[in-house]
Amino acid sequence: MIGKDEGDKLVAEQIVVECRKIRGPVLIHKTGAHRAQRLVAYGFPAEAIITKRWRIAEKD
Numbered sequence: 113m114i115g116k117d118e119g120d121k122l123v124a125e126q127i128v129v130e131c132r133k134i135r136g137p138v139l140i141h142k143t144g145a146h147r148a149q150r151l152v153a154y155g156f157p158a159e160a161i162i163t164k165r166w167r168i169a170e171k172d
Contacts (some may be wrong), residue, residue: 126164131155 115122131153138150153160 122160122162124162124164124166126162127160128163129153129158129160131158 129151132155134151134153136149136151140148140150142148
């Protein structure tokens with residue numbers, strides 16, 4: 113399935129993004145004392161591909 117609508121989300125251990133421009137990184141706070149970074153990718157089109165499945169994810 114290819115998610116093309118606003119609000120679609122990828123969950124994985126590793127995601128590769130191909131784009132023309134990026135904005136960021138911006139430091140964001142996750143649960144507790146954990147921190148993460150957020151990037152925004154722009155392009156015509158900007159694409160994201162899962163290259164490593166999240167091992168903890170539930171199987172559908």
